[in-house]
Amino acid sequence: MTAYSVLVPFMPRRPEQILPYAGLVSWTNAERLWQGQALLVEPHQAFTYAAGAGFRVPVGLGVTLTGLRHPLEAALQARSLAMTTGHSVVAGFGPGGRHFQEAVREKAYDKPLRAVREYLVAVRKLLGQDITGVEGEYVTSRAQLPASPAPRVELGLGVLRPGMARLAGELADRAITWLTPADYVKSTIVPSLREGAERAGRAVPRITAMVPMALEDAERDAVRTVLASNQAHLTFPHYIDMLNRAGAGIAEDDGPDVRARKLVDCGGFLYGPPARLAELCAAYTDAGVDEIVINLTGIHGLYGQQAVLDELRVLLGEFTR
Template sequence: MRIGIAVGDLRRGVAAEELVRQVRSAAERGLSGVWSSQAFGWDALTALAVAGAQVPGIELGTAVVPVPQRHPLVLAGQALSVQAATGNRLTLGIGAGISMMVTDMYGLPADRPATRMREYLSILRPLLRGEAVSHQGDTLTAVGQVGVAGATPPPVLLAALAPAMLRLAGELADGTVTWMTGPQTLADHIVPSVTKAAEAAGRSAPRVVAGLLVSVTNDEQGVRNRVAEQFSLAGQVPEYRAVLDRERAAGPQDVVIVGTENQVERQIRRLEDAGVTDFFAAPFGGPEEQDRTIEVITALAEAEHHRS
């Protein structure tokens, strides 16, 4: 299992210099990749272009870019621009977005998410390959072509929790990327579903990238309380409520990886046993807590490197 780390706003609001420092630190520590989320701060793709252009050698992933507010022609141009700026190291993680935010914030439709995503991927993948598209469908119209010199098509991962999205992740994407999804759900639902879909489509084994909050601490309950407070929305929206219910978790506080060094290591190893191919940790807490967590993540990544 490859081990990476979240950078940018998921850890805390950062200036450009700190963002670059986080990516450089991850590369120097030998972590497999850095993963940038899309929320209400840094644009995830811009963040990776800014930092990745200054730090060579490490995978740069989005986890994830919601696509309803980005037309496939726009996203293809953005992704290929990042590829050109960073030596083709991008892994493009995309998702349907949280329906409440899509409708309330952007005034966009969020019904039939799997139907919309199937159409979106059928346009995006050819565009990333530099092919022209002429598509008039039920949910999208796209006519045009994108070309960026020196850019190659990035792998595409689809954020998927529901069965229909997991089938799409195996059939039309290169795998899936999850957030706040516990080990039992990964083992019993996510991994077998996306793997079966890839096999049925005659595709190679999919990547399963799992992201979770991680905190190495002697105050486990205190961390869980803070996670419950800071990430309370995730426990309420239907998209995350469904996957938390599968894990029999009351909220995000029940799927955080937390405890002493040995306890955290055992919990991360459980993800590998579940079939996760890539794990990225989002260190939680203040600077000292994050530093302690990063040391454990680094040691695990080194151990994985020696095993491979």
């Protein structure tokens, strides 16, 4: 059965801003509270604040960027969060886009798959008190964390295309997708995960799909909502490549409105009444997705927090009944 979770739909400026979402996870059938990489209040700190305020809920980091912290820091932060919340943590990682890599490194990764492989291996060894370390092309780690009882830290990998999916199948506990239509998950991501897992002789990792969506309303415009949620993603080459593999047909000279319509048409953004959204989410279940994270960033950007919380209650009620 597919679980449903909640994404914090903005970058908090104060940690108390995530408390209504942590409360919603605590009081409903939502599985987990997720936050992506933030450059204001950092998600590890925000989740720790929520735990200190009494909302000790399962959390997921989807995804944090490898260039911002050494694997030792990544492992330490993830395990610390598990110990603080008392729940399992999904620690998702990704290399970020080329421009981000250039901003935090001397140059972008020449071999991003190798860089991520070395990073994930180093974090897993640190979490498992493996003293062998990593001496790689991109990662050097000779440190060790002290042994301590803690809830499990699952390692996730942000996945858009077949190469990273094969790597996730080989190394990760979770494949975390963003903006990926259900048909593309079924036809491309799942076979690639299976290929990587079979090569490594291990089980296929679980799939968490971050799915942007919004309820249809007479006073809302679908295109405007999509752009409030994903306008930047619709300009990034790696997202355009993934969406075009999924059949979006986005052309270089397409304007923002056209790109937004094509995103809805290919199933990358879900829009409709509650029953229709439940039907569209069922396609992710059929594709093999284990967890759907409800992403209402567009609603937050246009209508604010109360509209998001109201919509989450409606959707969670529809999806989990």
